[in-house]
Amino acid sequence: MDKPGILLVDDDKDLVEMLEEYLTNEGYAVSTAHDGAVGAAEALRSNPALVVMDVMMPKLGGIDALKIIRASSRVPIIMLTAKGDDLDRILGLELGADDYVPKPCTPRELAARIRAILRRSAPLSDTMPEVLQVGDLSLWPQQRRAELAGVGLELTSTEFSLLELLVRNAGRPVSKDELSEHALGRSLARFDRSIDVHMSSIRKKIGTLADGRSRIQTVIRIGYQYLRE
């Protein structure tokens, strides 16, 4: 199997050089770009397995590059955000980033996040094709494909993983920690709103039930629940 390709986009050339070396040693095929415009173009051209992108970049910032990539690609994206800059983080997740890593971070932490996202976004081709069905919603976890009443849903990799876990447990509440472990490969930090942000964008995409209720219900202090009709 080919090495998974990773695109690193950051204007700090020294940092990119070191991370490139680190990730190459971890067994990835790393390519780099130093501003948002080149990064977005490269992400769409070379179709890497995952993109790691800094939010703060000259010329075209990470958020704008993210919008460009998301307009036509569902490649998993990890945003590097300044620690404490919640606004950027939430904005990134809302615009379809899969996860974020606060900067400065250790390369080991970054590699762990990359691994977690790649592991669950990689289609498992060696098992039997499986279909999950609840009401008019169908999921094909192997192909990471979802349909609502026969119409394909445009879900990012993380959104798919979250929805998959909810559907597998349809009718039962799933805790936020479980959701985070499954979709992001990490436990949820305190005051971390990542899961809520992802949930809100899934809700927007799948709409409501015929009777107007939201398909995904918030279970206070526990987590979320996918409703069986």
Next chain:
Amino acid sequence: MGRLFWKFFLAFWLSQLVTMIGIGIAVDLKHRADGNTRLEHYAEHPPRENMPPPHPEDKRDGAIPPPPPGESRLANTQLPPRPQAFAPPHRFFFIPWEPLVAGLIVSFIFAATLAWLFSRPIRSLLEGFATLAEGKLDTRMGHVLGKRNDEFGDLGRAFDGMASKLGGLMAAQKRLLHDVSHELRSPLARLQAATGLARQQPENLEVSMSRIEREAQRMDRLIDELLTLSRLGVDAQQVAQFEEINFGELLEGIVEDARFETTKAELSIKLEGNFAPQLRCQPALLHRAVENLVRNAIKFSPAHSLVRLVVEQPESGHFALRIEDEGPGIPPEDLESVFEPFVRGRTSHTITGYGLGLAIARSVIQAHGGTLEASNRMQGGLCVRAQLPTSLIVQAKHTS
């Protein structure tokens, strides 16, 4: 209604009451006295024919019109018969109830209005200060007091000026703090990446160690520059002793160092002008400021170009040093902001540095009572002009 209102109100009202009673008594006394002397008085100053005879009601306001001078010259006319109404009242005290009550009410309204007019703007100013003290620096009094054309209006405008100045300073401080933390994060991120690499590849420890060292040095330099800047902002006068040095020698030293340091091909650095005064200044800081300016010029200079340092002759209390390069210059809208901390040229993200050099240079020049300005040269390139007051000059010396 606050205490101030009641104080004003009572003061005004009481004073009006006292005045009114005082005048009433005075008029009453005069009235009595007049009763006795009126006959003689009128014999000397008979009223004019067209003037209505004075009526006792008119006297209560205390305004007894004195007979105009010269009237007495006409005092040869027939004495009119004295009307009965002029007779003094027979009561012991003359109390004019109706006008007294009317006066009370009028003075009540007047005092209340006056007190309100004074206390209201003070109260709103007080509220303004309270909200400002809570940290709401966007508090403005203009909508409350700004329309007034008196001292209260001025006070309101002064308050607004102060609040917006404070707001600006706080915003600048906040931005600086934000920028500082951001700038410290970049070397930290590289430091962490380097330690991660060291862990991953223990065989390449030497490479990683030198990287870590380099990042540590960068952070040290950044903090050093920040400290200089913050000291300059706070108490520039006290930081260093003023000493006498020769400006020409200082410049020569900097140019020599710059020539030695620069690795750029065919870059010539020239010192021009024959004005080399003896200055009383803070030599270390001034050296640093000029060095920063020269370094900046070199950084943006293309190969085979010229960096000029020109000392201008003193003129109307100032002399100046111009540093000109043949680089790309700066977009006109950024000419002012390049002197702010952490602002780097838009085109310069490939260039290393923290964007503190020019900010430090400007603070130093300002601490010496001068100004530092940047402009684009007609023939291309940037000109940074440091203007210093001639009061720094101890002894002018012209070199040949």
